[in-house]
Amino acid sequence: MTSKKELIYKGALKAFSQHEFSETTMDYIAEVSSVAKGTLYYYFKTKEELFLYVLEKGIDTLIQEVDQVIQSPLPRDEMLVKLLKVHLKFFAEKTELCQLLMSKFWGTHTMQGEVQKLIHRYFSKMEGFYTELQQEGYISATANIRTLASSLFGMVMFTALREIELGHEVYTKEIKASLIMLCNGVLKAEQITPFPHHLSLEE
Structure with a gap:
C-alpha cells in the first residue's frame, strides 16, 4: 500500500512540474495527492x-x-x-x-x-x-x-x-x-x- 508521504511526493512532483512555484498552492498539492490538507501539513510545514x-x-x-x-x-x-x-x-x-x-x-x-x-x-x-x-x-x-x-x-x-x-x-x-x-x-x-x-x- 502506498504511504501518505509517497502519495504527497508524487502529487507534489506532478504539481510543481506543471505549474510555476508561485502558482502552486498547498491546497492544490493536497488535491492532486488525494490526501487531506491536514495530512499534507503533518509531513511538510511549508x-x-x-x-x-x-x-x-x-x-x-x-x-x-x-x-x-x-x-x-x-x-x-x-x-x-x-x-x-x-x-x-x-x-x-x-x-x-x-x-x-x-x-x-x-x-x-x-x-x-x-x-x-x-x-x-x-x-x-x-x-x-x-x-x-x-x-x-x-x-x-x-x-x-x-x-x-x-x-x-x-x-x-x-x-x-x-x-x-x-x-x-x-x-x-x-x-x-x-x-x-x-x-x-x-x-x-x-x-x-x-x-x-x-x-x-x-x-
Whole structure:
C-alpha cells in the first residue's frame, strides 16, 4: 500500500512540474495527492520544504543509479556508454522530474542556495568520476571537467525533454547511438573505442 508521504511526493512532483512555484498552492498539492490538507501539513510545514524534498528525492535517485554504474566492474568504455544510457532512461521514465529540473522557476529567491546545494551533489559525483577518467587517460587532458559534466547532463536532459514534449519515444536505439557519437570528442582514441559497437543499444 502506498504511504501518505509517497502519495504527497508524487502529487507534489506532478504539481510543481506543471505549474510555476508561485502558482502552486498547498491546497492544490493536497488535491492532486488525494490526501487531506491536514495530512499534507503533518509531513511538510511549508511549500518550500516540500519542494526541496521532491527535488532532493529525485536527485538522490539519479545519484544512486549513477553510483551503481561507477561502482560496477565494467570496463571503462562500457561504463561510459552505460552512464549515458542510465541518464537517458532515467529522464525517459521520470518525465515530470525532467520537466521540474528544466524549469526556470526554482521556487523563491530564498531557496536558491538550498536548490544549488542539492544539484551540486550530483555534479560533484560526476565531476569526481570524470576527473578519475582524465587522470587515467580516458578523457582528453584538454577537457574542462566542469564544462564536460554540465554539457553531458544538459545534452541528455534537453534531448529527453524535447522528445517528451513532442510526444515521441525517448529511450530509442537511434537516440542512444546519437548521444554516444556526440560524446566521442572528449575521449582519447588510443585509450578507448569511441563507439563500442559490441555493446548493445537495446538495453
